[in-house]
Structure formats: C-alpha cells, structure tokens
Amino acid sequence: MPDWTSARNPQGTRRNMNAIADRYRRHADAFEHKVAAAGADQWSNQSPCEDWTARDVVGHIIDMHGVMLRPLGRSLSPAPSLKDDPLGAFKSARADIQAVLDDPESAGTECDTPNGRMTVEQQIDQVISDDLVLHGWDLARATGQDDRMDPADVERMWSSTSALPKEVLEMLRTPEAFGPGVKVFGPEVSVPEDAPLQDRLLGLIGRDPR
Incomplete structure (x- = not known):
C-alpha cells in the first residue's frame, strides 16, 4: 500500500x-x-x-x-x-x-x-x-x-510472502520467469504447521529446513 x-x-x-x-x-x-x-x-x-x-x-x-x-x-x-x-x-x-x-x-x-x-x-x-x-x-x-535468521526479518518476510496470491507464488516458482538463469522460489516443501516460523518460511520458498 x-x-x-x-x-x-x-x-x-x-x-x-x-x-x-x-x-x-x-x-x-x-x-x-x-x-x-x-x-x-x-x-x-x-x-x-x-x-x-x-x-x-x-x-x-x-x-x-x-x-x-x-x-x-x-x-x-x-x-x-x-x-x-x-x-x-x-x-x-x-x-x-x-x-x-x-x-x-x-x-x-x-x-x-x-x-x-x-x-x-x-x-x-x-x-x-x-x-x-x-x-x-x-x-x-x-x-x-549459525543458520539462524533475525526473528524480526523472518516475521516480516513470512507476513509478506505468505500473503502473496497463489498465481504470484506460482510465477515465483517458475524458472526464468524473471529473466534468463533467474530462479526465485523452488517447489514448496511440506513443513509441519507447528514448526518454527523460520522453518515454515524456508519451506514456503522451496527450502528443506531439515
């Protein structure tokens, strides 16, 4: 906004x-x-x-x-x-x-x-x-x-990323949608709903926190 x-x-x-x-x-x-x-x-x-x-x-x-x-x-x-x-x-x-x-x-x-x-x-x-x-x-x-992110950054990025429309997330997961050689997100990795927020953020962008 x-x-x-x-x-x-x-x-x-x-x-x-x-x-x-x-x-x-x-x-x-x-x-x-x-x-x-x-x-x-x-x-x-x-x-x-x-x-x-x-x-x-x-x-x-x-x-x-x-x-x-x-x-x-x-x-x-x-x-x-x-x-x-x-x-x-x-x-x-x-x-x-x-x-x-x-x-x-x-x-x-x-x-x-x-x-x-x-x-x-x-x-x-x-x-x-x-x-x-x-x-x-x-x-x-x-x-x-040490792979811990700043909790404030995790909170901010989770809030913005998880609120993205489905079609935007799909575009972000499409290789080279933003240019040759550019890959933004990978396929979502399933993470338990009660997992730490950092793990949930990583799973959402295509990382396996484990």
Whole structure:
C-alpha cells in the first residue's frame, strides 16, 4: 500500500529511505560476515540450492546486485574475481548498491519491475535485501555456520510472502520467469504447521529446513 503520509511529507519519505538503506546495510553486514567466516576449503561445498555450491550462492548474490543497477544504466564496478576472492567481490558489489541507496536521486528513480512500477530503492529492498537473508541461510548451511535468521526479518518476510496470491507464488516458482538463469522460489516443501516460523518460511520458498 502506498505511504500517502510520506507522499505528503518529504520528511517521512526520507525516513522511509533511511529505513531501507539501514535494512540493506544490516543484511549485507550479516551476509559479509558469513562470507568472511567461510573456510578456503569450503567454497565447493554443496548448498541447499541443488545446483549451487557455496561459491555459487555468493555469485548469485553479486549477480543480483548487478541486476538492481540496470534501471540506472549502470553495472557493477571492477572487482576482485569470485574465484580468487569471494569476500572482495561481494564487498565491491555491496558498495555499489550502498552508494545508490545513499543518493536520494538514484534511490528515488522509478523503474518497471516484474512486480510493477516502483523506485529503485524499493526494488532493492524487496529483492536483494531479502535475498541476503535467505541466501545467508544457504551459505551458513553450506559452510557449517549459525543458520539462524533475525526473528524480526523472518516475521516480516513470512507476513509478506505468505500473503502473496497463489498465481504470484506460482510465477515465483517458475524458472526464468524473471529473466534468463533467474530462479526465485523452488517447489514448496511440506513443513509441519507447528514448526518454527523460520522453518515454515524456508519451506514456503522451496527450502528443506531439515
């Protein structure tokens, strides 16, 4: 639902922008911590995404950072290679996105997306910011790290995802519906109704929490 208060109140708009930038920064910090903690011998480990290793998970996140820049006619800055320096590659990509979020003109640019017309910062918030949380779980599982998500993030994402219409969920489960090589959700995994909310969220997006 549009924030009509913010539309009438520039101060409210700035608060929303700051909230999105702060949320991205928090999610990127957590993901970067997991990348930094991965052992050099763990990058070829299988992740919960059947086609991806731990390194591939980081590669996907970096690629999606690049997708977020396209509405601005930009691409990712030159960076260390994913093969040689996954941490350096991610840090460079996150710096590019953070620069967009910290620039009101860039962040407020409107663009067309598969989910409708929105600002660049809104697309970043809905796509890559949440991706950092969900794929952080993948990376943690692949490298033997703590896979607990922030309960507030789980609550927020469960609320928004579980409320999506059936046809939207089906589209999200369709390979390449959002572009070549892009796979958003997998087939739903059955999880008991009394399971922890994190497990139910993971099952809904196609992960097996077990």
